[in-house]
Amino acid sequence: MPFVEQRGSKHRVKWWAGEYLDSGKKKYESESGFDDYDSAYDYGLDREYEVRHGTHLRKSSGDLLxxxxxxxxxxxxxxxxxxxxxxxxxxxxxxxxxxxxxxxxxxxxxxxxxxxxxxxxxxxxxxxxxxxxxxxxxxxxxxxxxxxxxRYKLRKTVPMPPATPRRGKYVKKPRKVKKPLAMAPVYQLAVNAYVVWGFTGWAYIWHAAFAGMRPAEMYGLQKQYSSPNWPDTEPDGKLRQDAQERYAKTPATRVQYQHQWVNGRMALVDPKYDSHRTLVLPPFLAKIHEEQAAAHASPWLFPAMNGGPLLGTRFEQSYWHPIRDGSPAREARRDYARPAIPAVKEFAELPIYRLRHWMKECLDEEGHSEVAVETRMGHELAGVKGLYSNLTLKMEADIIESQQERWDGFQRAAGGLWMPPVPSSLPVDLSTEGESQLKGPDGLPLY
CATH class of the missing domain: 1.10.150 (DNA polymerase; domain 1)
Structure with missing residues (x-):
């Protein structure tokens, strides 16, 4: 039972806290400042009730800063x-x-x-x-x-007010409107990337736009997990055997890692949401992969300009911004000069992530199944739909066909586009190639 004592004009109550001291004696807690005996006694009874029912919090618990x-x-x-x-x-x-x-x-x-x-x-x-x-x-x-x-029993309730039913007129949350993207701006990004970064830049843009990998996944993409090496270079024997059977005639790339900083050091970690997946490649992209893999000795499929990992670069400032926003001509500095690079206005202020979203828009537009699209994006379908869905070979074949047709259709409509020469590991000067070759679908120069 609680014990109440009077202190001057106020009362103090003591109660057993349900614990014992090292000496074996009961540990008591107290509270002061009550105006009368009954209120103090009732307070003590409430605390003892909490002790009996396991809901009591030590008085010192909430004192933690x-x-x-x-x-x-x-x-x-x-x-x-x-x-x-x-x-x-x-x-x-x-x-x-x-x-x-x-x-x-x-x-x-x-x-x-x-x-x-x-x-x-x-x-x-x-x-x-x-x-x-x-x-x-x-x-x-x-x-x-x-x-x-x-978990820690430091307080009894949370300080966030409970959710209340919405009142008043519904106000739709603002959402940034995405403008539809055509193929021509993506092509110009790839051309700009070639000027900035050589054939690796060209390959990087097309891979981002048609494979839809997340940036950190592309940073961590190694040759052994990319076409034409994979699945023969897959270290997991069971996965290698299954993949060799499924993709015997279909080029594919495996999303196995993403490259991130962990405790100040570069590390290969699992993809976001553990979204390990295999991405089939249309013929044109598979050819780019093959050329890219043969163009350098780095284990990374997309090495930085210095041959190291992209994670160690200032990618936004040194790569993406000049590719997206353009750059004035640059005189020879160290190893190479660089011609003027046009801005791609359709991508103004947008992150490179927009290419991943563009791929999904294209697949949705072409009518592919939800499970095929979301699996390629590295997402899981929720509920029963996700439980009973399965990515089939026919779904993958349809993606390859539609992506190749998008590429071929753009080439036909353009009536001839500049394409990079034999892969070079260093950025090259495109000024000798002739600006008139950078044509859009209407046959006119792009920018």
Whole structure:
């Protein structure tokens, strides 16, 4: 039973916390400041009820500072990929700890959370933070608070208010509108990439546009997992045998890894969502792969300009931006000069990820099955549809046929396009090839 004693004009109550001291004696907790005996006694009874039913939180639990909980306790317990851990750590250090780090975990309440959430939303509205970034910050904080309640028993409830039914007029969330893309801008990107990066750039753009691999997956694509070497070079014996039977007459590339920084070092890790998959290649892309693989000695299919891994470069600034945004002519510097590169206005401000999305748009437009498209993208279909679906050889053959027809149709409509010469491992000067050869489907110069 709780014990109540009077302290001056107030009352204090003590109750057994359900634990024992090292000496074997019962450990008691107390609370002061009650105006009368009954309220103090009732408070003690409530705490003892919680102890009996296993819902009691030690009074000292919520005293843990948030900064001593977030990174030292919570983050190491998360079973996440290295890239996700790095992202979470960045959000905690940059946004969450500066707000809550010096507060006790058990003190954070709903009004304070709402005020912080509104502050973040205002920054998003003003363009100081992206809307997606704000959503991710709130998601991580919500997970931390949920774990503080359920896993670590540091507080009884979360400080996020419960969801309430929507009221008022429905307002559709803004969504960036994607403009349809034709083949000509993709071709110009490939030409620009050849100027910047040699045949590797040419191959990289077409692979991104027709294989649809994620950038980190392309960074980690090795020759042994790419046509024409794979599947004969597949180290897994069972997978090699199955793939040799299935793809005996069909060029294919295996998505086995992505290349990422892990604890400050480059590492090959599993693809996002463990989306290991095999991508069949249309004949034109298979030929580009074969030429690319024979053009250099690097184990990477798409090596950087210095022959090393792309992960070690400033890809956005040194590769993608001049390919996308163009670049003025450059005089000979070290090994080569570079002619002026035209901007591709259809890709203005867009990430290279847009090529992956373009591939999906093309496949959807051509009427391929959802399972074929999503499998090629590295996605899983949810629910019963995903459980009973299966990627068949006919589906893969249809993708090859439609992609090859898209390539051939563009070539026919253009009436002759510039194509790169024998692969070169270094960027080359295209000025001697004649700008008039860069023609679009209407037969006129592209840019």
């Amino acid at each position: 948030f900064k001593d909980y977030s990174l030292p306790v919570w983050l190491p317990d998360q079973d996440l990929r290295p890239s996700s851990l790095k992202t979470y750590q960045s959000m905690i250090k940059g946004q969450i700890n500066p707000q809550w780090g010096r507060r006790r975990v058990g003190e954070i309440d709903i009004p304070e959370y709402i005020a912080w959430r509104n502050q973040l939303n205002q920054k998003a509205a003003a363009g100081e933070l992206s809307r997606t970034y704000v959503t991710d910050i709130l998601m991580v904080f919500s997970m931390m608070m949920s774990d503080a309640v359920e």
